[in-house]
Amino acid sequence: MGVDVSWRIILCALLVLLFAEDSSAREITRIRWTEVDDDTHGQQHNPEIPDLQQLSKDNHLPIKHKGSQKHAHAHLSSHMDHMDPSDKIFFTIKDLKVGNAIPIYFSHRDPSTSPHLISREEANSIPFSLAKLPYLLEFFSLSKESPQAKAMEYTLTQCEARPMEGETKFCATSLESMLDFAQATFGMDTQVKALTTNHLRKSVAPLQNYTLLEEPKEIVAPKMIGCHTMPYPYVVYYCHSQEGGNRLFEISLGGEHGGRVQATGVCHMDTSKWDPDNPSFRVLKIKPGTAPVCHIFPADNIVWVPLIS
Incomplete structure (x- = not known):
């Protein structure tokens, strides 16, 4: 789904549309993460605690550890040789x-339950x-051994790692800074379109077969920015x-168990610089640089894409 907007009005529009809630809930010191033990039981009963391995695959991000520059979709651990159902996020053009x-596997993460946008x-x-x-950790009253602390360390590590070759990256901590990055990438006077994936009808099954209901609509743009x-x-x-x-592409999908999704998908046409251990290659049974990878x-x-007049 796309929205055509100018820089002047986009800030106000997104403040309303993205995670908008009562202003009293926006006080960042009233953190909604709760302290739990870092074990399976705690993870199952607290959806606020992220599964970092799953998060990396859901968002198709580089996994960058200290001293490592592995490219996107790499596992945080390498002990799983079997096919993880959540790897079913890749397809071909x-x-x-x-x-x-x-x-296709869709995470059950609900954007409406995410933390709140804050001002610059x-x-x-x-x-x-x-x-x-x-x-x-002291500021947010979190113990250093907590899952939340590990999640914060993960995010800060990703944000501070150098970009891979050919990548321009920025971690936006406010909507204004995200728009600044888009302006710097596309040009100060460029109008933009914001695209998102929308679940029109949700399904309880995270992994199911989705049928393409319409001809995919290609969004032609010289550049794009993915914000995860x-x-x-x-x-x-x-x-x-x-x-x-x-x-x-904008893609209309109908799930075999009743899910209906108006999705935004991308096909990366050149994967020659990707990590050979990227799970997309295992799922699609291809090698780096031999075929596009879509998700x-x-x-x-x-x-974000620039509008072309």
Whole structure:
């Protein structure tokens, strides 16, 4: 789904549309994450605690550890040799045909339950640095061994890692800073379109076959920016633009168990610089650079493209 807007009105529109809630709930010190033990029981009963391995695959992000520059979709651990159902997020550009069925995994993360957007002034008043993690944990009243602390460390590590070759990246801690990055990428006077994935009718089954109900609509754009939500006490978007050619589509999907999705999907046309261990290659049974890799953006992501007159 796309929205055509100017820079002047886009800030107001997104403040309403993206995670808008009562202003009293926006106080960032009233963090909604609750302390739980870092075990399976706690993870199952607290949806606010992110599964970092799943998050990386849902958002198609680079997994960057200290001393490592592995590219997107790599696992945080390598002990799983079997096919994880949540790996079913990749498909090929040849699959984009009306009536074709594609197995797709959609996370149950609900954008309406995400932390809240904060202003640039609020964001700038709080350090956003891995070196300041001890201070931040104290600021948000989190123990250093908690799942929340691990999630914050993960996000700060991703944001501070150098970009891969051909990538321009920025972690936006406020809507204003995200728009600044888009302006710097597309040009100060460029109007933009914001694209998202919308679940028109939800399904309880995260993995199911989705049939293409209509001919995919290609969004022709010279550049695109993908902004992915990251686990943090307030909203942080990992925004990046990558060279190598991308084709963007709006796709209408109908699930075999009743799900209906108006999705935004992208096909990365050049994967020659990707990590060979990227699970997309295992799922699609291809090698880096031999074929495009496509995926759907999760519902809490935003894709920015410039409007072409």
